[in-house]
Amino acid sequence: MYRSGNTSRRLLAPCLLLVFSVINGVQCGFGLNATVPSYTTAIAQSIGIGIIPIIKANGTIKIGSENGEVSQSLIIIANNLTKPMDKLLVGILAAATRVNVNVSDLFANITQTLSDTATAIQNAEKVADDLQMDFKMYLYQQLHGKIKTLTKALSSLADSLGTLRTQAEKAASESYPVSNRNVTTFINSTVIANLCIPLRDIRIDLSDIANIMTTSVSLSIQLKAYQTQLNTLSNSSTQNMQLSFNRTVIDVWKKVIEQQVNTVKSINQVYAAIVSRANDYNNGDISNLTQFLADMVTANSSFSETVELRSNLTMETVSASLQNHTDLLTKTLLDSGTKMVDNLDIANSSAYSVPCARQYFQQLQQQLVWIGKLSNCIKLESNAFRPTIQIVKTMLDYIRGAAVSIAVGLTTICQYGSSNCSSSYFAEFPEHSKRIQNRTAAVADWVTGDEQIVTGRIVSCLNATGYEFDESVRIMEEKFKFCLITGV
Incomplete structure (x- = not known):
């Protein structure tokens, strides 16, 4: 349990630090040299506490599950949802504050992380499929459905990031300097809103999945105590x-x-x-x-x-x-x-x-x-x-x-x-x-x-x-x- 807590702090520390920094006054970069604080704040708020609910649920599973196979499956699902997703969310937050870097390289790294995250979620879905016989039916249906909606949210995020990348590369290729006064010509509130919507959906899906996983073992914990x-x-x-x-x-x-x-x-x-x-x-x-x-x-x-x-x-x-x-x-x-x-x-x-x-x-x-x-x-x-x-x-x-x-x-x-x-x-x-x-x-x-x-x-x-x-x-x-x- 002590190790699990440390792991939680290690995984979320970068994400939390970035959230605090962007809210307290900040740059909206995406590789450009421009400042739009409201954009970065909106992104940070959409991500929220990120994968913290999944990490907490994982700790609960390790402590409370009586069924070894179910417990191991849930832990695998949690691991697939935390490690790559943490890297992706932290990467997006980091990109929002990066200035004066190569835009294409910046988004290439995010795209690769996004691909890795999609693969990990697919793996989580396969493991979830195997829980059908051992899991409560309504919880299985909820878990399976939420992982699918998470996949859809990730697909929407990929589309939004593609649009944002196109606009950022246009801004970077302009002959005149991009500043905080003219950057909205390329990256406007609609572009940011389209990015924030899937980020918010991902946050909600992660929280819901964590609740489902915690619920699945909470009765086992209660039964053990009883x-x-x-x-x-x-x-x-x-x-x-x-x-x-x-x-x-x-x-x-x-x-x-x-x-x-x-x-x-x-x-x-x-x-x-x-x-x-x-x-x-x-x-x-x-x-x-x-x-x-x-x-x-x-x-x-x-x-x-x-x-x-x-x-x-x-x-x-x-x-x-x-x-x-x-x-x-x-x-x-x-x-x-x-x-x-x-x-x-x-x-x-x-x-x-x-x-x-x-x-x-x-x-x-x-x-x-x-x-x-x-x-x-x-x-x-x-x-x-x-x-x-x-x-x-x-x-x-x-x-x-x-x-x-x-x-x-x-x-x-x-x-x-x-x-x-x-x-x-x-x-x-x-x-x-x-x-x-x-x-x-x-x-x-x-x-x-x-x-x-x-x-x-x-x-x-x-x-x-x-x-x-x-x-x-x-x-x-x-x-x-x-x-x-x-x-x-």
Whole structure:
């Protein structure tokens, strides 16, 4: 881009300097020794800024075009229009200020440059012909038509320069000196006006061609910016919300496991006093108790594994669903933008393509809110697990009370450790263990069931949001197609 800017200044510097010099007070030469400031000013004003619009358009093409072949073709067209045309316009301006030089040689140089410029424009037209299949139809027709009118303007310029040359050579061949008083006898306002008309037409054609070329890539630039914005937003939104949800699930998982571990520890602590005095109970046979305590360890391990597996499955399910919907939404928006702007036949042929596409891009950008709506499906459930933690604590407190009930009976009812009273309680441990394990498993199932309910709500919300988004995009696309036909 920096080099392109320098190139622009290098190419236009001679032209601009001549424009400023002729406007500020000047000679109308064409090889003669005569001063007619108004003539030179008229020529400079007709040329105007010359090829600057084409150079700017060329820079835009290099930066913004997505289609390599189209971009290269447009650059070739721009190069054919800038280099020889710049030399021609600068040459005409220079000739208008040259005095006391050979008129024939002066115009011979211009004629050669004019021929080179005509050849370059023919080359540009050939390259433009090849754009018919890859370019928007209405832009192709405009570009092709403008290059043809530029060719006609160049032909008119050649005729005008021929007339001017004839008159200048007549003036140079006169026996009496040509001065600013009698030069208009040969080069009058009509001759200059006939020269200025094609110069003005060339200026307008160059500006129009530049606008067409810039328009052809402006939507690509806008699409590229939109794609970057969409990808950035979708990635950050999905990742942040997924991380937040995972932290919530992991926090629930840790707290539930911590409560279960504490429950088992509490049960072990209650029975530790009996284990330490084993000989005082059931004639020293506490095998049922030790098995019960071992069963509690197994139940705790199973509880932890169940909750951990379910929590991982919850995170994976939500993550996969969120990512899938985000990917589909993002792909739809990207495809929609590309299809509507580049691949839709009606868009390529409609004269309203550019304004409608710009309006459509604004609507596409508004559709980005749907990414946030996907995230809202998770955000709505951010507090869904708080009751789970509270209820699990209540249920585990109940299990703890039930699990230590035998210890309570042994110490409060049975006065004699090795009595039948004590033996009856020890005989209950196997069935008691089954009941406690089932109850513990039920709590784990309840936790997983709660996670399944929350996960189901999130997935349902994501699905519904996806369907609503599809309908929104469909309506937007229909409006775009209507705009291409009506301009509204």
